[in-house]
Amino acid sequence: MNHSIAVRERSRATLLKRFFSIKAVSRIAAFLPPAALVFATAILFAEALPAIKYNGLGFLTHTQWRPGNFYVNPVTTNGVTHPVGALYGALPLILGTLESSVLALVIAVPVSIGAALIIVEKLPDHLSQTVGLFLEVLAGIPSVIFGLWGTLTLGPMLARDVFPLISQIVPNIAFFKFFKGNTGHGEGLLTSGIVLAIMVIPIIASTSRDLLRQVPRLTKEGGAALGFTDWETNRWISLPWIRTGLIGASVLGLARALGETMAVAMTSGAVLGANPSNAFLPMTTIAATIVSQLDSALTDATGLATRTLAEGALLLTLIALATNIAARLLVRRVSSTALPVGRGI
Amino acid sequence: MIQQGEHVNVQSFDALASGSDNHLEPTDLIVSTKELSLGFGQKTVIADIDLSFPRGSITALIGPSGSGKTTFLRTLNRMNDNVKGFTRTGDVLFNSESIWSPNIDLLALRRRVGMLFQRANPFPMSIEQNVIAGVKAHNIAKKSQLKQIAKMRLEEVGLWQAVETRLHDSPFRLSGGQQQLLCLARALAIGPDVLLLDEPTSALDPTSIEAVENLILSLSPAITFIVVTHNLAQARRISHNTAFFFEGQLTEYGPTKHIFEDPSRPETQRYVSGRMG
Numbered sequence: 001m002n003h004s005i006a007v008r009e010r011s012r013a014t015l016l017k018r019f020f021s022i023k024a025v026s027r028i029a030a031f032l033p034p035a036a037l038v039f040a041t042a043i044l045f046a047e048a049l050p051a052i053k054y055n056g057l058g059f060l061t062h063t064q065w066r067p068g069n070f071y072v073n074p075v076t077t078n079g080v081t082h083p084v085g086a087l088y089g090a091l092p093l094i095l096g097t098l099e100s101s102v103l104a105l106v107i108a109v110p111v112s113i114g115a116a117l118i119i120v121e122k123l124p125d126h127l128s129q130t131v132g133l134f135l136e137v138l139a140g141i142p143s144v145i146f147g148l149w150g151t152l153t154l155g156p157m158l159a160r161d162v163f164p165l166i167s168q169i170v171p172n173i174a175f176f177k178f179f180k181g182n183t184g185h186g187e188g189l190l191t192s193g194i195v196l197a198i199m200v201i202p203i204i205a206s207t208s209r210d211l212l213r214q215v216p217r218l219t220k221e222g223g224a225a226l227g228f229t230d231w232e233t234n235r236w237i238s239l240p241w242i243r244t245g246l247i248g249a250s251v252l253g254l255a256r257a258l259g260e261t262m263a264v265a266m267t268s269g270a271v272l273g274a275n276p277s278n279a280f281l282p283m284t285t286i287a288a289t290i291v292s293q294l295d296s297a298l299t300d301a302t303g304l305a306t307r308t309l310a311e312g313a314l315l316l317t318l319i320a321l322a323t324n325i326a327a328r329l330l331v332r333r334v335s336s337t338a339l340p341v342g343r344g345i
Numbered sequence: 346m347i348q349q350g351e352h353v354n355v356q357s358f359d360a361l362a363s364g365s366d367n368h369l370e371p372t373d374l375i376v377s378t379k380e381l382s383l384g385f386g387q388k389t390v391i392a393d394i395d396l397s398f399p400r401g402s403i404t405a406l407i408g409p410s411g412s413g414k415t416t417f418l419r420t421l422n423r424m425n426d427n428v429k430g431f432t433r434t435g436d437v438l439f440n441s442e443s444i445w446s447p448n449i450d451l452l453a454l455r456r457r458v459g460m461l462f463q464r465a466n467p468f469p470m471s472i473e474q475n476v477i478a479g480v481k482a483h484n485i486a487k488k489s490q491l492k493q494i495a496k497m498r499l500e501e502v503g504l505w506q507a508v509e510t511r512l513h514d515s516p517f518r519l520s521g522g523q524q525q526l527l528c529l530a531r532a533l534a535i536g537p538d539v540l541l542l543d544e545p546t547s548a549l550d551p552t553s554i555e556a557v558e559n560l561i562l563s564l565s566p567a568i569t570f571i572v573v574t575h576n577l578a579q580a581r582r583i584s585h586n587t588a589f590f591f592e593g594q595l596t597e598y599g600p601t602k603h604i605f606e607d608p609s610r611p612e613t614q615r616y617v618s619g620r621m622g
Binding site (some may be wrong): 228 | 422424432451452454455457459460462463466467468469470478479482483512528531532534
């Protein structure tokens with residue numbers, strides 16, 4: 001008897017030991033992602049520091065993007081060596097990033113939710129699975145393919161057939177003036193927004209679909225038993241039930257759109273130094289600028305051009321972080337009525 | 346078996362007409378089923394049910410699990426129509442008209458024939474909004490009256506004092522019993538003629554059960570109740586008539602007193618005496 005107890009205790013001891021090592025490893029693993037974020041941001045900051053010093057606050061307010069003259073001797077200002085006449089203003093990039101992403105979200109969220117509702121509530125099982133499969137495949141297509149398609153096919157088609165129509169039908173007031181005037185050649189803000197939307201739809205739609213499947217049948221039947229139409233059940237029961245999750249899904253999509261590089265670089269026209277006067281004209285984003293300017297930035301012997309791109313990257317990181325934090329605050333507000341699912345995304 | 350069903354039915358009508366504790370006119374039937382058979386896919390759940398519910402009565406549907414009570418109940422406001430593989434023959438008459446007749450609007454039918462489920466199922470909206478959700482959907486009151494309606498219905502189910510100060514809070518913080526009362530208030534708010542209750546108290550504590558039962562008794566005969574229950578004592582306490590379902594058949598139907606004290610069929614006797622089920 002005593003013997004067997006001793007054996008058991010010993011095995012418990014080894015188990016505990018093993019348990020400790022598992023615990024230690026998982027602790028380290030848990031701290032890795034935040035550590036990576038802090039590390040990357042710190043490196044970016046160190047890399048960008050001279051550019052931050054040189055560009056100052058003007059980086060956020062200027063619209064010019066001039067690397068300066070690489071062919072005369074560089075000069076030194078505030079302890080930073082730079083090409084003569086270098087002036088970097090990222091305002092158009094910041095606005096371009098936000099505008100194209102918001103545009104993408106405005107298009108993608110309703111389409112995605114509609115698609116998810118139809119997949120979950122309307123389609124028969126086999127069709128719903130097929131459509132779901134396509135969504136997942138769509139999410140896995142490399143962005144360069146969307147970019148190529150956007151710039152070769154979609155953009156010109158939009159410029160020829162759709163943009164003139166939009167420009168004609170929108171009212172000429174306030175906000176909508178942005179959708180009037182020269183409809184361009186298909187490379188620009190709206191084209192990028194639409195391509196981005198197509199890229200984030202699979203993310204938002206498949207997340208929404210999974211969320212919708214979690215809405216209890218009993219609650220939906222409660223709506224039906226009360227004489228709700230399908231639309232009323234969706235509008236008043238299913239969507240509110242998953243609203244915090246929907247915000248999370250949208251932020252996931254927004255994060256993808258904010259950081260998307262290739263597709264935007266290829267469809268935006270990647271024009272530097274000016275805000276587009278309407279939604280049809282060329283623009284650029286922070287990410288697109290980094291990829292399209294890196295080559296020429298490397299020829300800046302003073303290194304200011306690459307450091308400025310690092311400053312842009314830092315800014316993009318901050319924008320992404322700010323979006324996430326804002327989303328969390330929004331979720332906290334929306335879930336104040338204690339929702340059963342999707343709390344804390 | 347059809348003959349048996351008819352026989353049972355005739356007997357139950359006689360019983361209804363002469364029942365001492367039941368003075369309802371047997372001819373004033375609000376819901377009746379005609380040779381109703383229900384199933385899913387190849388499987389028949391219940392067969393040839395002829396069952397009639399007098400206006401204003403409280404009817405208990407009892408029987409072992411799997412005897413088809415809930416399927417039967419859910420069919421009465423067409424909740425099964427969209428269930429995959431659902432099959433039906435026979436008919437259900439509501440105020441002498443088939444509920445599948447093209448003249449009957451499904452949403453309007455469900456406004457007249459409400460339902461309370463086994464577990465509370467509040468909607469993800471505030472307590473007040475929950476009560477008036479149906480009222481808004483059917484557009485049966487002015488916007489200015491909604492608050493008043495919510496108060497009245499919450500008072501009716503005895504929940505007003507408990508929730509008065511938190512009408513705009515989530516219903517999910519209420520206790521299970523309170524949530525079920527809230528669902529009842531929600532069902533009452535659209536003024537149904539019939540309420541189908543699917544084991545409405547099976548997930549509740551004794552105090553809440555008593556509250557729900559008293560409410561049912563006080564709302565009768567304005568509302569006709571059809572209650573599926575596994576709680577035989579409950580069936581005895583609240584119902585005028587009891588229908589005993591067994592193995593997909595309606596075995597016996599009559600005044601509750603008769604079913605519990607002097608059932609005609611041996612299966613009923615075994616079930617109500619606790620020797621089966």
